Amino acid sequence: MRFVTPTALNSLSLRVLGAYLVGVVLSILLIGLGLTALLTFHTEVVEKRASIQASKLATRLMFSTDGAPIGLRSIEHEADWIYQSFKDELAYRVLDASGQVILYSPAGESFWTSSGLTTLHLTRGHFVFEREGVAIHAATEPVQHQGRTWYIQYALSARAADLFQTEFALPFMGRGIALFSITLMIVFGACAYVTIRRTFEPLRELSASASAISPHSLHARLRPEGVPAEVAPLVQSFNQALERLEHGYRGQQEFLAAAAHELKTPLALIRAQIELNEFSAHRASLLQDVEHMTRQVQQLLLLAEVREVQNYHFESIDILDVTQEVSSYLQRMAQGAGVWVNLQPNASRPSWLADRGALFTLLKNLLENAIQHAPRGSGIYVDATATELTVRDWGPGADEDTLSRIFVRFWRGPHRRDKGAGLGLAICQEIAQAHGWTLTAEQADPGLRFVLSRNGPQQNAPV
Known part of the structure; x- marks a missing residue:
C-alpha cells in the first residue's frame, strides 16, 4: 500500500x-477605494460639510436676557481662533427674520459684501457664491428662540x-491606514497563528494516537475530548472503523485457531497409523482422513476467497x-441419498x-445441506x-x-450423513453478506427452511 506524504501546500494552517x-x-x-470615492465626490462632501457645520453652530448660539444673539459658546475643538486665523476662508453670521445681520465672525461684514452676494438665502440649505474669484460653499440653518x-x-x-483634504486629511488618513494595516497584520496575525496552533493541537494528538495503534492494540480508541466539533464525526467514524477491524481481526484469529484444531485431529490419526506401520490394514481409513482434510482445506480456501x-x-x-x-450438478448425490429436488416454476424468470x-x-451448499x-x-x-429464494427440506429440523x-464455522449439526468440514453454511453466509443479502434459517415444522432475501432495490434491483 502506498502512502502519500502531505506537502506544505496542503497544510490547512497555511x-x-x-x-x-x-x-x-x-x-x-476597500479602504483605499473608499478614499478614492471621497476624492471623486469632493464637491458633494464639501456641500454636506457646510450644512453640518451650520447645524453645529446653531447649537452653540448664545442669547442675551432679552433674547438677542450675543455670540457662540466656545468648545475646545472648535475655538474662535480658527475663524480669526482664516478670516478669508471661513466665516459665519447671524441674521434676524428681516434679514438684518446681528452678529459676524472675525471676518466681519467685508467677507460677505465683497463677494457681491445680493440674496440673503434665509431658507435652510446649501448655496454657493464667489468671492475674489474663489467659490464659497455656504449653508443656512434657522434657530428658534423665545418665539x-x-x-x-x-x-x-x-x-x-x-x-x-489634500494637505491634512488625506495624509493623516493614509498614515492611519498604514498604521492600521501593520497593526492588523501583526496583532491579528499573531492571534490567528496562536489560535490555529491551539485548534490543531488536538488533531496532532489524534494523529499520534492513531499512529500508535497496531494489531496488538486494536482495542485502543481515539479520544474525542477536546476535538473541534467539525472533526468529531471523523473521530467517531475512525473509531467505528477500528471497531470493525478489531471484530474482523478477532474473527480471523478465532478462525485460524479453529482451523488448526480441526486439522490437528486427522493429522494425529494419520501419524499414529504411520508410526504403527498399519498402512495395509487401515488404508481405507487413511484415504478417508486424507479426503476429509482435503475437503477442509478446500473449504478454508473457498471461505478466504468469498470474504474478499x-x-x-x-x-x-x-x-x-x-x-x-x-x-443438475447434485442430481447424483440426491439419488444416492434417496431424495429428489423439486424446483418451483416461475414464469417471470427473475x-x-x-x-x-x-x-x-x-x-450448492444449501442444497447439499438439505440433501x-x-x-x-x-x-x-x-x-x-424477484426478492427471495427459499430452500426447504422435510428433515428433523432444528431446535433454537x-x-x-x-x-458458525466448523459447527456440525446432528443427523448428517457425511463428515463435512462444518464450513458450508458459513461460506453461504459470507457470500450473502458480500452481496448485501440476508440469509436466515427457520423451523418449518417439519423440516428446515433457508431463506435468502434481497435487502433493497438499491443494491440488487431486478432487471
Whole structure:
C-alpha cells in the first residue's frame, strides 16, 4: 500500500493564514477605494460639510436676557481662533427674520459684501457664491428662540476645503491606514497563528494516537475530548472503523485457531497409523482422513476467497437458470441419498445482480445441506422470486440452540450423513453478506427452511 506524504501546500494552517492575509489585503483595498470615492465626490462632501457645520453652530448660539444673539459658546475643538486665523476662508453670521445681520465672525461684514452676494438665502440649505474669484460653499440653518426665528449662515471656501483634504486629511488618513494595516497584520496575525496552533493541537494528538495503534492494540480508541466539533464525526467514524477491524481481526484469529484444531485431529490419526506401520490394514481409513482434510482445506480456501468482495464480478443473473444448474450438478448425490429436488416454476424468470460463481456455490451448499438432512423418500423444494429464494427440506429440523449456531464455522449439526468440514453454511453466509443479502434459517415444522432475501432495490434491483 502506498502512502502519500502531505506537502506544505496542503497544510490547512497555511490555507487559513493565507485566507487571513487575503482578507487583510482586500480590507486595505476597500479602504483605499473608499478614499478614492471621497476624492471623486469632493464637491458633494464639501456641500454636506457646510450644512453640518451650520447645524453645529446653531447649537452653540448664545442669547442675551432679552433674547438677542450675543455670540457662540466656545468648545475646545472648535475655538474662535480658527475663524480669526482664516478670516478669508471661513466665516459665519447671524441674521434676524428681516434679514438684518446681528452678529459676524472675525471676518466681519467685508467677507460677505465683497463677494457681491445680493440674496440673503434665509431658507435652510446649501448655496454657493464667489468671492475674489474663489467659490464659497455656504449653508443656512434657522434657530428658534423665545418665539423668534434667527438664521445662522456658515461659509467655507473651496480652496480651503481642498487644502484641508489634500494637505491634512488625506495624509493623516493614509498614515492611519498604514498604521492600521501593520497593526492588523501583526496583532491579528499573531492571534490567528496562536489560535490555529491551539485548534490543531488536538488533531496532532489524534494523529499520534492513531499512529500508535497496531494489531496488538486494536482495542485502543481515539479520544474525542477536546476535538473541534467539525472533526468529531471523523473521530467517531475512525473509531467505528477500528471497531470493525478489531471484530474482523478477532474473527480471523478465532478462525485460524479453529482451523488448526480441526486439522490437528486427522493429522494425529494419520501419524499414529504411520508410526504403527498399519498402512495395509487401515488404508481405507487413511484415504478417508486424507479426503476429509482435503475437503477442509478446500473449504478454508473457498471461505478466504468469498470474504474478499474484490473477487466478485457482479452481473444480471437468471436465478432459475443457476438453480437448475445446481440441481443438475447434485442430481447424483440426491439419488444416492434417496431424495429428489423439486424446483418451483416461475414464469417471470427473475434476475438478480450477483457473481455467478459465488451464487452457484451458495445454492450448492444449501442444497447439499438439505440433501444430507432430508430423510429418504422425501423431497427438497426450491422456490425463487424477484426478492427471495427459499430452500426447504422435510428433515428433523432444528431446535433454537441449533438455529443460533447453524452458520458458525466448523459447527456440525446432528443427523448428517457425511463428515463435512462444518464450513458450508458459513461460506453461504459470507457470500450473502458480500452481496448485501440476508440469509436466515427457520423451523418449518417439519423440516428446515433457508431463506435468502434481497435487502433493497438499491443494491440488487431486478432487471
